Amino acid sequence: MNGARDWRGLLFVAPFMLLYALILVFPLFRGLWLSLNRVDLFGDGRFVGAANYVRLANDPIFSTALLNTFKVTLMIVPVLTVLALLLALALNNAGRGAALLRGIFFSSAVLSVTIVTLIWRFVLAPDAGLLGEAWKAAGWQPLAFLSDPHLVLPALAITTIWWSLGLPMLLFLAGLQQIPHDMYEAAALDNASRWTTFRRITVPALRRTIVLVVMLQTAAQLQLFGQSQLLTAGGPSGASRTAVLFLFETAFGRWELGYASAAAEMLFLLILAVTLAQYWATGRGREASGAR
Amino acid sequence: MATLELSNIRKAYGGTPVLDDVSLSVAEREFIAFLGPSGSGKSTLLRIIAGLETLDAGEVRLGGERIDPLPPGRRGVAMVFQHYALYPHMSVRENMAFGLRNARVPREEIEARVAEAARVLEIEAQLDKKPAQMSGGQRQRVAIGRAIVKQPRLFLLDEPLSNLDAALRMRTRVELAQLRQRVDAAFIMVTHDQAEAMTLADRIVVMNDRRIQQVGAPMEIYSRPANTFVARFVGSPAMTLAPAALSDGEGPFARVRLASGAEVETRVPRAGLPAGDGLLLGLRPEMVSVTAPGAGTADAEVMLLERLGERTLVYARLAGGQDVTAEDKGDSPLRTGDRIGLRLDGAAAHLFGPDGAGHHAEAAR
Numbered sequence: 067m068n069g070a071r072d073w074r075g076l077l078f079v080a081p082f083m084l085l086y087a088l089i090l091v092f093p094l095f096r097g098l099w100l101s102l103n104r105v106d107l108f109g110d111g112r113f114v115g116a117a118n119y120v121r122l123a124n125d126p127i128f129s130t131a132l133l134n135t136f137k138v139t140l141m142i143v144p145v146l147t148v149l150a151l152l153l154a155l156a157l158n159n160a161g162r163g164a165a166l167l168r169g170i171f172f173s174s175a176v177l178s179v180t181i182v183t184l185i186w187r188f189v190l191a192p193d194a195g196l197l198g199e200a201w202k203a204a205g206w207q208p209l210a211f212l213s214d215p216h217l218v219l220p221a222l223a224i225t226t227i228w229w230s231l232g233l234p235m236l237l238f239l240a241g242l243q244q245i246p247h248d249m250y251e252a253a254a255l256d257n258a259s260r261w262t263t264f265r266r267i268t269v270p271a272l273r274r275t276i277v278l279v280v281m282l283q284t285a286a287q288l289q290l291f292g293q294s295q296l297l298t299a300g301g302p303s304g305a306s307r308t309a310v311l312f313l314f315e316t317a318f319g320r321w322e323l324g325y326a327s328a329a330a331e332m333l334f335l336l337i338l339a340v341t342l343a344q345y346w347a348t349g350r351g352r353e354a355s356g357a358r
Numbered sequence: 359m360a361t362l363e364l365s366n367i368r369k370a371y372g373g374t375p376v377l378d379d380v381s382l383s384v385a386e387r388e389f390i391a392f393l394g395p396s397g398s399g400k401s402t403l404l405r406i407i408a409g410l411e412t413l414d415a416g417e418v419r420l421g422g423e424r425i426d427p428l429p430p431g432r433r434g435v436a437m438v439f440q441h442y443a444l445y446p447h448m449s450v451r452e453n454m455a456f457g458l459r460n461a462r463v464p465r466e467e468i469e470a471r472v473a474e475a476a477r478v479l480e481i482e483a484q485l486d487k488k489p490a491q492m493s494g495g496q497r498q499r500v501a502i503g504r505a506i507v508k509q510p511r512l513f514l515l516d517e518p519l520s521n522l523d524a525a526l527r528m529r530t531r532v533e534l535a536q537l538r539q540r541v542d543a544a545f546i547m548v549t550h551d552q553a554e555a556m557t558l559a560d561r562i563v564v565m566n567d568r569r570i571q572q573v574g575a576p577m578e579i580y581s582r583p584a585n586t587f588v589a590r591f592v593g594s595p596a597m598t599l600a601p602a603a604l605s606d607g608e609g610p611f612a613r614v615r616l617a618s619g620a621e622v623e624t625r626v627p628r629a630g631l632p633a634g635d636g637l638l639l640g641l642r643p644e645m646v647s648v649t650a651p652g653a654g655t656a657d658a659e660v661m662l663l664e665r666l667g668e669r670t671l672v673y674a675r676l677a678g679g680q681d682v683t684a685e686d687k688g689d690s691p692l693r694t695g696d697r698i699g700l701r702l703d704g705a706a707a708h709l710f711g712p713d714g715a716g717h718h719a720e721a722a723r
């Protein structure tokens with residue numbers, strides 16, 4: 067291979083690389099630079115070093131937002147993964163009804179967050195909501211999902227799970243289709259119960275998909291924003307404020323762009339760390355169970 | 359005593375019949391081969407016995423007990439799948455132990471059986487490997503091992519050799535023959551390879567067109583085919599079937615006349631044959647030899663030669679347009695287009711009635 071040839075090869079990837087640099091790499095570094103400055107709406111600001119980060123570390127609102135984010139992610143991801151897997155198992159057959167149900171369950175994924183929160187506001191509102199009416203019909207005091215600080219994160223989680231179920235379900239369905247049918251026939255001849263078959267045949271075969279779903283969803287839910295903003299605006303008194311909502315309010319509410327950038331960098335590092343930790347943990351798990 | 363008893367089994371897939379009134383009785387320790395072209399229902403029948411497929415009508419009994427209502431794991435049968443169907447996430451040892459564990463066999467017993475099977479199959483060194491780390495031949499052994507450890511009353515094998523290369527296939531064939539000597543169980547093997555069926559089976563079940571065409575020992579299938587399908591399907595190259603008419607005569611054996619005018623004296627008893635024409639004369643290549651023109655039963659033209667080394671197959675055409683396959687010595691001097699004579703060995707020839715049923719020479723008995 068000669069140099070000229072290498073250079074011509076680069077031409078093919080150049081459009082992508084340019085776009086990638088323009089909309090991902092540049093903002094990342096621009097953000098990093100911003101986070102080291104005190105910037106407001108008027109002008110470029112001045113360099114303040116790590117001051118924004120120090121302030122962040124001592125900001126109880128930010129730490130509450132981070133904690134909320136992790137809590138709601140922990141509420142969403144396990145339930146979402148298990149639900150999506152169960153749905154996929156139930157709908158993994160060739161029947162017409164199953165195809166219809168697959169479509170219905172996936173359809174929530176194509177709705178915009180605005181519509182999703184609108185729907186769930188109707189369901190969750192204590193005075194006239196669907197759930198409230200049901201509660202009243204049962205003779206109970208309706209739960210104030212959107213105004214009780216202990217219930218608002220679960221409400222956010224339920225809304226998000228309902229909205230996000232489609233894609234993981236689809237991934238699991240694809241994974242299930244990859245399992246050769248004769249594997250199940252061999253298991254039937256091996257006298258395996260349904261539970262044993264699930265545990266020893268299906269789950270190991272879906273391992274990679276499970277890891278993928280958990281990692282994707284964790285990274286996605288740590289950035290949860292729209293539901294929190296539209297359903298409760300972070301309230302009551304910050305009980306449902308997530309990290310990205312904090313970021314949004316700081317940047318576009320108070321126009322503290324440098325401070326918001328510092329928060330964004332922190333969140334980016336946290337997501338990166340969590341994702342890498344998950345990757346590392348599942349990689350080790352695979353080694354322990356013997357490489358395929 | 360019969361181990362396996364199939365009676366009047368019917369099966370259709372959505373209105374398309376696949377098996378039609380199939381009955382069969384398998385003796386203890388017998389090795390049966392289901393032989394037939396692709397799509398003849400061999401796998402379906404095997405899977406019905408295994409319980410992987412339901413039947414529309416009929417019964418399956420194993421050791422006197424009716425098993426068709428039982429789930430696959432409760433039938434006392436073991437199956438070796440065409441693509442092995444090993445569990446990819448389990449080691450070889452776990453693959454073999456899985457069924458025993460599900461059946462709550464004590465741990466020491468499981469270990470002993472797995473060790474014994476591994477010893478017999480010479481896969482002791484592979485016990486801790488995953489299937490993906492093994493060659494096709496080794497996986498095949500694991501699949502067989504997984505069946506052996508269950509100590510079933512009946513082994514079911516669906517085209518067990520079809521995924522192996524030629525050399526390995528030969529070796530595995532020998533090993534299968536040895537295996538059935540050692541274990542106290544019956545075997546049913548599905549195959550579309552007649553050489554496999556002929557060498558391994560005690561009896562061959564020839565299937566076609568939803569039905570069992572013939573059941574018999576390999577040589578019986580070969581020398582006394584029940585009908586034209588079996589006659590053409592078993593034996594390679596296929597038997598020549600030439601339209602023939604029964605000649606008048608008084609002898610005990612049938613004398614037939616081919617379209618070319620040639621007359622052949624068979625050893626097939628005249629009694630029992632339908633009168634008139636509509637017969638087919640069946641000639642295997644080894645019953646037709648090459649002579650000088652005019653010296654044989656009929657004259658023919660060489661259309662194609664197939665030199666196999668120890669013998670030469672001669673594809674010739676009789677005057678009436680009938681194609682006949684003959685056999686000549688390995689260093690045959692013939693060339694395509696040569697005029698030759700053919701001597702048809704009527705003493706070994708077969709006759710088939712208009713209904714396709716076979717009539718055979720008494721001497722062959």
Ligand SMILES: Nc1ncnc2c1ncn2[C@@H]1O[C@H](COP(=O)(O)OP(=O)(O)O)[C@@H](O)[C@H]1O
Pocket residue numbers: 371376394395396397398399400401402403
């Ligand atoms: N699950 C199925 N659904 C519909 N038709 C099937 C199914 N399995 C097999 N068949 C049909 O049944 C016939 C017999 O199939 P099979 O038993 O696999 O034949 P063989 O093993 O002799 O090649 C074929 O025509 C096949 O197309």
Ligand SMILES: [Mg+2]
Pocket residue numbers: 400401402548
């Ligand atoms: Mg088959």
